[in-house]
Structures are given as structure tokens and as C-alpha cells.
Amino acid sequence: MPSSTINVGIIGVGLVGKCLLRNLSLDRHTKAFAVVGIANSKRALLQDPSKPISLGEGEEPSGLLSSAPALDPKAFITHLAQLQGPAVLVDCTSSPDLANLYPVALRQGVDVVTPNKKGFSSDLSLWNEVQKAAKESNTLVYHESTVGAGLPVLATLRDLVRTGDEILKVEGVFSGTLSYLFNTFCSPTTTTPPFSQALLKAKELGYTEPDPRDDLDGMDVARKVVIVARSLGLPLSLGDLTVENVVPDVKELREASSPEAFLSALPGHDGHFSKLREAAKAEGKVLRYVGSIDPRSSKGTVSLNAYPSSHPFGALEGSDNMVAFTTRRFPNPLVIQGSGAGDEVTVFGVLADLYRVHDQRCTRSA
Numbered sequence: 001m002p003s004s005t006i007n008v009g010i011i012g013v014g015l016v017g018k019c020l021l022r023n024l025s026l027d028r029h030t031k032a033f034a035v036v037g038i039a040n041s042k043r044a045l046l047q048d049p050s051k052p053i054s055l056g057e058g059e060e061p062s063g064l065l066s067s068a069p070a071l072d073p074k075a076f077i078t079h080l081a082q083l084q085g086p087a088v089l090v091d092c093t094s095s096p097d098l099a100n101l102y103p104v105a106l107r108q109g110v111d112v113v114t115p116n117k118k119g120f121s122s123d124l125s126l127w128n129e130v131q132k133a134a135k136e137s138n139t140l141v142y143h144e145s146t147v148g149a150g151l152p153v154l155a156t157l158r159d160l161v162r163t164g165d166e167i168l169k170v171e172g173v174f175s176g177t178l179s180y181l182f183n184t185f186c187s188p189t190t191t192t193p194p195f196s197q198a199l200l201k202a203k204e205l206g207y208t209e210p211d212p213r214d215d216l217d218g219m220d221v222a223r224k225v226v227i228v229a230r231s232l233g234l235p236l237s238l239g240d241l242t243v244e245n246v247v248p249d250v251k252e253l254r255e256a257s258s259p260e261a262f263l264s265a266l267p268g269h270d271g272h273f274s275k276l277r278e279a280a281k282a283e284g285k286v287l288r289y290v291g292s293i294d295p296r297s298s299k300g301t302v303s304l305n306a307y308p309s310s311h312p313f314g315a316l317e318g319s320d321n322m323v324a325f326t327t328r329r330f331p332n333p334l335v336i337q338g339s340g341a342g343d344e345v346t347v348f349g350v351l352a353d354l355y356r357v358h359d360q361r362c363t364r365s366a
């Protein structure tokens with residue numbers, strides 16, 4: 001009897017994972033997906049597909065997990081592998097340790113869908129191992145939300161590459177947080193908040209990484225640039241990129257002992273960012289944090305630049321990302337634009353990936 005339902009295990013039920021669980025609890029998705037496991041960093045609830053886990057109105061994942069046993073990530077994967085029918089591990093953490101387990105899941109026949117950038121931007125050996133494990137075990141890996149949240153950046157790239165286009169340049173505003181920060185902090189039309197306040201707002205809106213220093217030091221954008229480069233077939237790693245850290249070079253910020261210590265020291269350095277803004281303004285420009293890849297030279301850069309407001313990057317608003325692919329077919333670049341951070345837009349990409357798996361698994365076995 002062909003399966004029409006995919007068993008889903010979600011590790012990480014914070015901002016993104018909780019929003020995913022809430023979406024998967026809606027009637028429109030329950031025919032296609034049964035949530036058979038959820039976990040945070042401490043506990044895991046495993047369930048039979050006949051009694052899928054769902055999150056009702058007003059319920060919190062912490063409530064569902066309160067009396068669950070301790071998480072053993074390998075046992076979580078084995079639970080998925082042993083169930084009847086196709087299964088997907090959805091990693092909604094930012095943990096490198098879980099990313100290291102993707103090959104283990106794939107080799108047990110469990111597909112992987114994730115917005116976690118760590119696994120695809122860290123050691124090239126892990127990237128290669130993931131591709132090899134997926135190929136050899138005929139399993140699937142999708143990670144659209146690792147770049148531009150749910151915006152169809154990687155799907156478009158895959159189509160461009162697969163259909164034989166030649167990518168000449170990829171350039172973009174890849175961070176929802178930094179886009180929001182510089183769009184509001186450099187707004188020529190509205191009263192601008194101090195930089196540190198804009199960051200707190202970005203955190204409140206769910207745009208930042210669990211540790212906002214990962215956004216400000218450029219590493220989040222660098223990871224996205226590496227993922228795009230590798231998706232293009234370039235063997236780039238973080239160490240190959242030139243990355244501009246926007247955190248002022250002072251000990252209390254660069255060596256802050258915790259995210260909280262960093263956030264409480266930042267207001268003392270608002271003047272640093274105001275000076276940068278005023279210098280750009282004096283030239284009629286605004287600040288934007290941009291990543292670019294030149295496939296011909298295999299070089300990638302991530303930096304804070306000044307653009308006139310008439311430039312497409314200069315005209316961005318809110319948390320918008322903008323990714324421009326200049327290719328042989330598209331000498332005037334193919335441009336993707338839209339909100340690049342936040343729970344709903346990230347979950348859009350994760351759900352779209354889950355439906356990609358569903359299309360292939362449930363058609364294949366039918």
C-alpha cells in the first residue's frame with residue numbers, strides 16, 4: 001500500500017520549530033505529514049504516526065515536552081527510520097552537532113530538511129559527506145531556508161545550474177537582520193532609532209540569530225555566501241571569504257562573555273554607527289551589508305558598503321533580502337526580493353521543502 005503521509009521529526013522547537021509545528025497541526029497539512037517526534041535541547045517526545053503530535057491554540061512545545069525523556073539525537077533518528085513509510089528529520093536548531101548527524105540520518109533512509117546553516121557552511125568534508133550519503137542511500141536533502149529564509153534562492157539556483165545557464169555573478173543583501181538595521185537606521189525619510197535599539201527591535205521581531213552577534217560579525221551572511229557558492233559547485237569555505245565584522249573593535253563588544261553582556265554594552269557604541277551613517281549621507285548614500293560571489297575567480301566577499309538611494313539595494317525596506325543572479329541568460333540580473341527573516345517566512349521555505357520531499361516520496365512509491 002503506497003504511503004501518502006510523511007513522518008516528520010522536528011528537533012528544535014524555538015521560534016522557527018514552534019511555528020513549523022503549529023503549521024503542521026493545521027488540517028491542510030495533516031494528510032501529507034504526521035509529526036512523530038519533537039525535541040528541544042533537553043527532551044524528546046516520540047510518538048506513533050497513528051497519534052501524531054499537534055500544537056493546539058495557546059499550547060506551547062515546552063508543555064508537550066515537560067515530562068518527556070531526555071533527548072538522544074541518534075535514538076530520535078532511529079525512531080524515524082524504524083517507522084513504516086517515508087520519514088524526514090527537520091533540524092530547526094542552530095547546532096553544529098546535529099548537522100554532523102545528517103549523514104547518519106540519510107544513511108538510515110531518513111530525508112533531511114533544515115533551515116540550519118551550520119551543516120552546509122562548515123567543513124567542506126561534511127558538505128561532501130552529506131551529498132555522498134544522500135546519493136548512495138537515495139535520500140533527499142533540502143535546505144532552502146538556509147539562504148534568504150523562505151525566498152526561493154536555492155531552488156532558483158538549482159534550476160539555473162541544472163538547465164545549463166552560466167552564473168557570472170551572485171550579489172545580494174542576505175541578512176534580514178542587517179537589512180532591517182541599516183534600512184531603519186539609515187532611513188532618509190523617518191526618525192532613525194539608535195543602532196542598539198534597532199537591534200533590540202530586530203531581535204524582538206524574530207530576525208536575529210539565537211545569538212545576535214552571529215548577525216553583526218558577518219558570519220551569518222558569510223555562511224549564506226558559502227552555501228550559495230557550494231550550490232554552484234565552488235569548493236569555498238568560510239576561511240576563503242573576506243568578511244567585514246560590523247562590531248566596533250573594542251574588547252567589551254568583541255570579547256563580551258554572553259549575548260546579554262554584548263547587548264548591554266552596545267548602546268555605549270551607538271555613536272560609532274552614527275558616524276558611519278553620516279559619512280555615507282554626506283555622499284548622498286545609505287549603508288547596506290552585501291555579500292557577493294564571483295564564480296570565475298572563485299572569490300567571495302561580505303562587506304558594509306554605501307549605495308545611492310536610487311540603487312536597488314539602497315531602496316530596500318524592512319527586513320527585505322535581495323539576491324541578484326547575473327548569468328549568461330540574464331545579463332540584466334534575475335532578482336529575488338522579499339522578507340528574509342522571521343518565523344513565518346522561514347517556515348514557508350521549510351514547508352515548501354517538505355512538500356518537495358512529499359512530491360518525490362509519495363509519487364515514487366505510488
Ligand SMILES: NC(=O)C1=CN([C@@H]2O[C@H](COP(=O)(O)OP(=O)(O)OC[C@H]3O[C@@H](n4cnc5c(N)ncnc54)[C@H](OP(=O)(O)O)[C@@H]3O)[C@@H](O)[C@H]2O)C=CC1
Nearest residue numbers: 012013014015016040041092093094095115116210341342
Ligand atoms: N529566525 C529566522 O528568521 C531564521 C532562522 N533560521 C535558522 O533557523 C534555526 C532556528 O532558529 P530559531 O528558531 O530562531 O532559534 P531558537 O533559539 O528560537 O530555537 C532553537 C531551538 O533549538 C533547540 N536546540 C538548540 N541546540 C540544540 C541541540 N544541540 N539539540 C537539540 N535541540 C537544540 C533549542 O532548545 P532549548 O530551548 O532547549 O535551548 C530550541 O528549541 C537556526 O539555525 C536559524 O539560523 C534560518 C532562516 C531564518
Ligand SMILES: N[C@@H](CC=O)C(=O)O
Nearest residue numbers: 175176177207208209
Ligand atoms: N538571522 C538571520 C535569519 C535568517 O537567516 C537573518 O537575519 O537573515
Ligand code: NA
Nearest residue numbers: 144147149151
Ligand atoms: Na531561501
